[in-house]
Amino acid sequence: MSSRASPSELLYRWRWLISSVVLVTIFGIAGAGFGRIGTFSAQVNTLRETPLEEVKARPFDARYDIWFDPDDPGLQLYKQIENQFSAEDFVLVSFEETEHPLGVFSPDSLKTIAELTERIEKVPFVRHVRSLTSNPWIRWGTIEGDEQGLLITDLFANDPTTYDEAAVMERMIGVLGAERSATILGEAKVRELIGADTPFSDHIGEPRLIGNVISDDGRTTALQVQVLRPRIDKEELVAAFGDNENAQIVGGSMHGNHSQWEALSAIEAIIADHGNGRDMHVAGMPNIERNFMATGERDMGMAQWMFLMIIVVMAVLFRRVIGVVTPLVIITASVAGMLGTIFLMGNLLNNITAGAINMITAVSIADSIHLVASYFGLRHKHTNKHDLIIEVIRINAMPVFLTSVTTAIGFYSLTAGNIIPLQMLGYTAGIGTVFAYLTSMTLVPALLSLAPLPKQTSTADDLSRQSASWAARLTDRVLARKVPIAIAAGVITLLAFIGLMRIELDSNFRTMFPDTNKTMVDMTWVEGRLGGSGDLEIVFEAPALDETQDAAIARQARVGVLAAQQLAAVAGEAKALTPAEAVELTKLQEQEADHARRRIAVSAPFLDELLRFTDRLRDEMKDPESDLRMISRLDGALDILRKMNQVQNQDKAAFYRPPNEGDVSEDARTPGFYIDEFTGDLELAPGQNASTLAAQYFLQYENGAKPAENLATLVSIDRRTFRVQGRVRQGRSKLQDAAFKRVREIADTEFPLLTGSTEQVEKGEALASMTLSGKALLYAGMTEKFSYSFILSMTLALCLIILVIMVIFRSITLGLVSIIPNVLPIVVPIGMFGLFGVAVDGPAVFVSSVALGVATDDTIHLLTKFTRARRRGLPTADALREALATIGNALTFTTLILVLGFSVLMFSEFAPNSMMGKLAAVMIALAWIADFLVTPAILALLPDPNAKKAPEANLSETGVPTLS
Amino acid sequence: MNALTTRVTSWLLACGLVAGALSTDDLAAQENATGVPVPKTPKFDTTDPVVYGRQLADYADLYDTGWKDSYALSTMTLFDANGDSVKRDSVQLILEKHTGDKSVIRFRTPAEIKGVAALTHEHPNATDDNWLYLPATKRVRRVSGANKTASFQGTEFTYEDLSNRIVAKYDWRFLDEAHIETTEGKVPVYRIEAKPRYSDTGYSKLVVYLNREQWRQERIEFFDKAGKKLKVLDNSKWKHRHNRFWRPVRIEMRNVQTKKRTIIDSSTQMLNLALYTNKRTGKKRPNLTDKQFTTDALTGKR
Structure with a gap:
């Protein structure tokens, strides 16, 4: 070879060295990454007091809070509840x-x-x-x-x-x-x-x-x-x-x-x-979470079936060992590199990022199939393996690079939303895309060079010729009907967009799992008899006075001293207060009253208002028409207080209410004084009222209840936070969300005293502020955020991809035309759901980013070959015919493999993953249709610069960069 | 003024406590002023850990007998897992009885529970009797004391933890001799396991860290019914009252599962009241009597 060898030649000449470096690096990373998981799992085990089991590698992160925006007030409140009460x-x-x-x-x-x-x-x-x-x-x-x-x-x-x-x-x-x-x-x-x-x-x-x-x-x-926890x-x-x-x-x-x-x-x-x-039937959030984890892990096992499916399809298509082995090596190396890298970075998989394995399998196939297909396709032009492989590298390097870039854009666009697992999916799959490109460009040539050169009259070659003929025939038919095809595509896309506007994202724990899933069967059984098994937290709070606890205690002591002296003076048993002391006492008593009203759990006005509020909610919860029907019960310390009051009053049901002033002993209402027997100090006996009685009833209850039943989980120890716990029926997140909104609405409109802002409570204009939380609420609210994140990331990805296409092909027209084959496959299926009013599971729609990657791949391959042909001066129709003939097989093979590969996911018992499989299969198939039917029709409708020009004149017009 | 009283006085002053009428001068630190001699250390049978454990428990119990009565002003600080805390002040009176101690605890702060008082009559072989006085209703209510596992005023202590641990109510077993780190440095201890023999308990077992020299319980670990460590009690800031009885000024109970804890600081303690002079009147204080531990006494004063 000459000293000015082309990059393709260099890549081929040094293929063994380069492949070894790539493989060693990948397996180094994978080894280190998986090793880190082992170390990490062992570290987790050290937290156990008595490790009962051997250390198992735990690559799965099932944190509930990973799904939520760390700044979400609901999540923050939930964490606060966990810290303050118990997790x-x-x-x-x-x-x-x-x-x-x-x-x-x-x-x-x-x-x-x-x-x-x-x-x-x-x-x-x-x-x-x-x-x-x-x-x-x-x-x-x-x-x-x-x-x-x-x-x-x-x-x-x-x-x-x-x-x-x-x-x-x-x-x-x-x-x-x-x-x-x-x-x-x-x-x-x-x-x-x-x-x-x-x-x-x-x-x-x-x-x-x-x-x-x-x-x-x-x-x-x-x-x-x-x-x-x-x-x-x-x-x-x-x-x-x-x-x-x-x-x-x-x-x-x-x-x-x-x-x-x-x-x-x-x-x-x-x-x-x-x-x-x-x-026996068991229900609860931990069961559901474990169910997610278990199905997530089982779904990871489905990757094997996807592999198997891919092997079978490739074996049928290529009928060559090398045609099967090569993509498999690329898949394995890319996935290993990707997992190794994220593990090494300290991340784990979760229900969503586990999908990256399937996605990178798809990307690896798309990358390597183009190389393998052109190896078989170009066979008839070369007699020498060395030249053939160099040619394969040369013509594929740039398109494969570009498709990798656009695929990576699709994935990285997921990081724009604020849902962490999706961000992680974006990073993870993005990393995988890089590995897929690197391994495809280095390992594929090396592997191909190992196999004997296929015979000239090979089946693959026949296939390629057939491809040329079927693709050309198809193109002719499309061009003959370009107007109706373009109109039909336009109408369908328009309808899909209308549907897209009406899309309803929803998630439902019940329908996520099959009817036979034990966890769900049990949950339905229990909920049918005892009501909801999800949680709702309604937390009331009043801000603390800006002072230290010691200052508050000192003030209380001072009030005690002064007030006792004042009373004793009236009885002639002590000196009267000086005017300054009297002023001080009045001021301190005011502060003391302000301090007391903030202790809402032992403040009668708050407890009375809360009773009205919970009664109001409980009434409406019984109404089968109301959104509140999703909430089956409310519990809180108030019910304990009511019971205590009832029991102290001959068990009469009329006293099942918080204590009021009438329940306070009459002669205890005014303050008094006494001399402490041991210290000899003058002491204040504070005047009693409904609030002090409530506090004393609580104390009395705690005296008798088991520690696990005491107020510590219901009321904060400083008495400023009061927790009402609800039970929520599991079901559609929309319905749950509506119930939570209704609670807020009733509170805001009918109970403004309970829903003040912190400032209002501070000023005394409201009794407390209210916040809702709970796992059920957080999960239900997530769906809405999914829609937002989805739209944001898809829009971003599309804009970037179109921009990239415009820059690569230096043509605004092509960029705009490329929107159709890229957008149509994604918009149509999702839009149809909207059009027919079928709710879609939030996470499932994110498979769109994979489909977008694949669709863009197809488009770029098509446009590359098309512009190359046009650069040689071919008119549009001929250029299209040649382009489709060249890539016909590769695109069809990739599509077939991916459609069948993703179809395997349909058998997942986890509905969102099953939906993801179906959506991906449909979208990828549609991408094929768009590129073979719609794009050619539209390109043919555009003005043709080569219609009457000489071939040479256009050489530099739309240059497509190539490696050689 | 001797070294110990100086230390006590300055400590009290440092804490800014209302020591006014409560004299600490009478603390006879040099000699055992109680008239209760330290019992002779028996010859322990170390061959059988069950026998040995019981002997150690018996001796520690005997060592701490004869203090007659006590008065303490305490601050309970309740910490939640966040470390946020609230304080409650109370006064505790205890009368030592062979037939079971009697005690009254009366709350001083926060204001809304000031005057709430609980009276307990312990019974070694039966359920304790409990009464509660609420100033808002001005009534004493008998409350069922069947539940020793009940939390004491929402603290990490249960009634079981606070009541006198009667030796005969446990199966004892000597575990080993060890040294533990305490705030007062390394302390030699016997580790003794105690399994409750009564049914109304929240624990599967306790491990008591008994000081080998002072015969005081430095630490107790409580294990829940699942056998997992639940709580750890640490006694610290020991005072050698009248040069005879050891009393901790600070008791800390940590729940290792929920990370909540409660500290009881007894700022002012008097043991055997007759050994003190009331500074205000200049007279000797009388010992407490049964009369102060009746329901009438509970209502009479707030």
Whole structure:
């Protein structure tokens, strides 16, 4: 070879060295990357106190919060709730008793409940189990001898089988109330137990339990299991992961997830062994999250089937070992390089980025097939393998480079949105695209040079000639009907755009999984009997006074001293306050009142308004027409307070409300003073009111409740944050979203005192501000953000790609024409969904970026060959014929392989992935149609510069850069 | 003024406490002023860890018998997992009884619960009796004390943690001798396992770190029913009251699972009240009596 060898020649000459370097680099990166996953998994394991299992590589990141914008106020509130209260989720373990007349109060059911409760409580990471046998039963009754008092015990404090029938029935009435119990036991029996004179309405039961641990009809019961996401200290994280903050975050929450799932498995094992053969159903967010993870992992396994499908198709098309082996090597190397790189960068896969494996498989095939196809296609022009391969490199280097650039643009456009998994998908697939290009251009020539030169009369060659003939014939037909084709394409695209405007993105946990999915079957079962299993957090808050706690304590002490002295002076037992002291006292008392009203959990005006609000919501929740029907219950400390007040007032139902001024002892309302027996100090006995009584009732409740049932999870310790927890039915995110919006609407319009801004609360114009959160809300809100991100990233990608095409081909016209084959395949299927009113799962539409990449690939290959032909002076029709004849097979093979490859995804049991497979297959097929039918028709309609010109004149007009 | 009282006084002053009427001068630091001799260390049977563990527990219990009564002004600080905290002040009176201690705890702050008072009569072999006085209703209510696992005022302490640990209610087992780091440096301890024998418990076991020299409980680890470590209690800032009884000024309970914790600082402590003089009146303080631990006493004063 001459010393001025072309880049293609150099690439060929040094192919072994270059290939070795590429392979060693890729496997180096992959080895290091996968090694890092191993190290990381071991680090995660060090967070466990007792590693129960061997360290398994955990490349899957199932964090829930990864989906949300870190600045999302809902997410921030959720994190605040986790920090302030506890980071946990609930799981419902449920069964029914339809045979026994006492329903789930039958001795056998109670025995099962008690046994499950006791065993599940011992499962690590289970913070608490609330069940029919284990829940705070607040009541007034006999404690010892004839001494009556307040009782807070478990409903069945002892072995439930030791209670006689009357005691069991008494508890049934205690829980379900007299009226519901009468439908089970009969009115006479209930009368017998509560006395003839007591009205049924005085026995309201335990609203906190009905629809939670027991159904209205007393036939279904549930154990509400609180499962912790264990909290890891910063020091522990640093000890495990060093200074790597990303690893700390990911590893910390991975530990949390796996701990929850471990608890879940343990619970399931207990149910299986100790459920007494009953049909048990489990529902809750951790189950759904585990389901996502499990299907995600299973879907990663589907890549194998996609591989297999690709092998089969390639074997049929090329009928050559080299034709099958070459693309497979490229796929393997690209995917290994990509995964190695992201693992090395400290990232993991998640449900979305796992899709990058399929996407890069597609890209690798597209890249390598063009090389392999032209190797077989150009065979008849060369007698020498060396020249043939150099020619293959020369003519493909630039188009493959350009298609890689546009594909990468498609992927990187995903990073424009603010959804982290999509950003990661963009980066990941973008990296994969680079690997696919590098490996295709280096390894393919080397691999091709290994195989013997195919015979001149090979089938592949025949194929290529056939291609030339079928493509030419097709082109002729298209050109003959260019006007109708262009009009039809225009109309379809227009309709699709109309549909696109009406597209409804939605997601629904229920329909994401098949009807047979155990998690979903159980969830439906439980929700049908006990209501929602999703969570809603309504959090009320008032800002703190700008002062230290010590300053507040000092002020309180000073108020105590001065006020006591003032009172004692009136009684003649102390010196009167000086005028300065009197002024000081008034000022401090005002501050004290301001401090007190901010402690909303123990402030009567807030509690009264909150009661009105929750009553209002509960009423509308029962209305099957209202958006609020998606919310099945609301719980909070207010209900405990109501119960406490009722119990202290002869259990009369009329007192099931927060205490008011009338409940305060009359002689306690005015402040008094006394001398402390030990210190001899003058002390203030503060005046009592509804707020202080509420605070004292709370204290009294906490005195009797188990630690797991205390107020710590409901009210912040400074009493400024008050949490109302709702149960949300799982279903379409649109419906959930509508319910949350309705809650906000009612609050904003009817309860402005509860929904003030921080400034308004600060000024005393409102009692509190309100924020909604919860996992169900976050997930539901995500769909809307998906639409925004999708439109943003697709628009961005299209503009960039068109710009790139304009620059490459130095033609604005071609750039504009290229919009059609690029946009049509994507817009049409999605637009049809909109047109026919079918809701699309948010994540599924993101396959559009792959389709866009592939569509653009096709277009660039077509336009490259077309402009090259035109540069030689061919008129449009001939140029099109030649272009399509040249690339016909390659494009058709790629399309066929990708369509079949992605079709495999249709069999995914995870609906969004299945939809992704279908969409990708349809879009890629449409891209083929666009490039073979629509683009030629439109190009033929444009003015033809070569119509009457001599071939030489156009040599420099539309130069297409090539490598040689 | 001797070294110890100087230290105590300056510590109290440093804390800015209202020590006014509570004299600490009477702290007879040089000699055991209580008249209760330190029991002779028995010959322990170290062959059987179960026997040895029980003997150690018995001796530690005996070592801390005879203090008669106590008075403490305490600040409870409750920390949530974020480290945010709130403080509550209370006064605690305890009367030592062979038939079970009696105690009253009365809240001083925050203002809305000032005057709330809880009375407890412990029973070694039966359920404790509890009463609660609410100033807003001006009524004493008997409250069911069946639930020893109940949280004490929303703190990390349960009633079980705060009540006297009666030796006979546990199965003891000596684990080993060790040294642990405390705020006062390295301390030699016996590690003893205690498994509750009563059913109304929140724990599967406790591990008690008993000081080998002072016979005081430096640390207790609480294990939940699943056998996982739940809470750790650390006693610190020890005071040798009357040169006889060891009392911690600070008790810290950390929940290692939820990362919440509660600190009780007893700024002012009196042990055996008769050994103190009321500075205001100049008279000797009387010991506490049963009368101060009745429901009437609970209502009478706020």
